[in-house]
Amino acid sequence: MPLLTQPIPDESDYSLVASLDNVRNLSTILKAIHFREHATCFATKNGIKVTVENAKCVQANAFIQAGIFQEFTVQEESVTFRINLTVLLDCLSIFGSSPTPGTLTALRMCYQGYGYPLMLFLEEGGVVTVCKINTQEPEETLDFDFCSTNVINKIILQSEGLREAFSELDMTSEVLQITMSPDKPYFRLSTFGNAGSSHLDYPKDSDLMESFQCTQTQVNRYKISLLKPSTKALVLSCKVSIRTDNRGFLSLQYMIRNEDGQICFVEYYCCPDEEVPESES
């Protein structure tokens, strides 16, 4: 048992130790932001934030708060490392990704600090798998400076209402245009593809609309290729909050309920594509 002959560091040698009875509570959330290979992880005593970015225009954050874990200790003020998210997800689902009824995979995750690999101990039915994933130099992440005081329009929708819309987006359109307005059409998603244009209108008094706080008409375009990956989070979520600020930046916050009924959040930020041509219908 070479594993046991290795000197096992003392608990206190680890800058991060987290354990979880059901690994799917972590892996599901991470899948919701898995649209790029690499992710940056920040751990503080409040929990872990995992960030994935693309094209300097879109950022996705998954928040797994400390309360989700059965044990969560961070020795330093904050622990940051970059990791191959694909590999991490492969390891987390090493006992299979679809749950067998009645069996849970437990996880213990340890990180000794800068330069050390992330250690995963996964256990299911008495079988333990140990994974070591090399960590990488953390990269600076984008600061979208999305401040709630600058928010112009905000809508909370039941995710059900957006799910079909996002899965059927006309991907021949380069952009997704989002119109939010205190007046008609209130909330509109538009695409301009090869076949023509499509508009999807949600009235503000719709049963899908949990909250409608729009103060001013805003029409912004976002690259559809950047927004499409958020479908992964949308599919898992029960509610979504859609906000735009005074610069037209978009924030999508997805509320995701895990198998134990706990709430986690995944957030997407996206910058607008360009000025909207006046004449566009």
Add this chain to the structure above:
Amino acid sequence: MKCLVTGGNVKVLGKAVHSLSRIGDELYLEPLEDGLSLRTVNSSRSAYACFLFAPLFFQQYQAATPGQDPLRCKILMKSFLSVFRSLAMLEKTVEKCCISLNGRSSRLVVQLHCKYGVRKTHNLSFQDCESLQAVFDPALCPHVLRAPARVLGEAVLPFPPALAEVTLGIGRGRRVILRSYQEEEADSTVKAMVTEMSIGEEDFQQLQAQEGVAITFCLKEFRVRPPVHTHHPVHSPPCRAQGLTALPLPSQGLLSFAESANLSLSIYFDAPGRPAIFAIEDSLLEGHFVLATLLEPDLHAQDLHSPQLQRPAPPLQAHSTPHLDDFAFDDIDSYMIAMETSVGSEGSRALPSISLSPGLQPHCSPGPCSEEEDDAEPSTVPGTPPPKKFRSLFFGSILAPAHSPQGPSPVLAEDSEGEG
């Protein structure tokens, strides 16, 4: 043009679009006084499909703005299909669907009113087009089969999904036989298995064909891919898996459309090589699929080996193909459906120039015979109906002259592209 579809009819419309998408890449939408017509033809023009939705099918139907000529248009099948992509969603969320065609905006607008007040508006770009109309007349086909679509649907289920063509014929005891058709040079894996289904006469509501007649047509345009819910164990798992991993685009043939609507399907056919007409009809809609049938050079080899499918020669001789076996086999792609493309009034019934004379085509003959259609004198062939009737619909090179020698019959219209 403006029409409004509500309730379950939205899904019926969606299903019709799905089944049309099995045939062609372009959809011809034409508002007529007697209903909205949706038509398509495949690229090799060997299959044509049309649906006509009666005004009663709609909550509201207006073929044209009063005082104006009705517009017609051609749109990409893909774009129209995308509106009706998910049939489950149509059923679950869409309450009504409004289709309008406006010349001013040159957009075909399809509006779906969904649950929770959500409204989807698709502004589809279209092209003006001529009217697409295959000339065919079921009344001219001597053979008719009619059965509940379910009977035929179950009969084609066991056929492997990869199978291209199937032979339909009347066997001994007036049993209807469906058998996988095999090309001479078909690759050995396909050839390894022949599937044959035999349906008793009693399952048919109408069976007007004598023993021995048979046609071969392309199965994929007629059938539906094996549905996921099928309980049929015949399909091999790989095929099924393939169907599942493919895009969730339920390809609906006419057959499955008829099955879901619980309609009877009529098959009108004539001699091999002549198109077969598959038709459904109820008070609100009618659908016609016209498929080329294979001109089988060696029908006996295919069919007469079988004890069930005896093909007595004399009755066939009485029909319009006196020398069916005389000329060489032609590629199905070389058959084209004659199309009436009238820019003008719908009533224009002139024989379109692209239509070939229904008479015998002497093109098989080497030598001085030109391929001009005027060389073909229908009257020269006994048993050939008068040309007038035959302008209904036909495919090229159906018939050979009496003394046609062996040899590949030429392609009357060049293939636009090899259909693989």
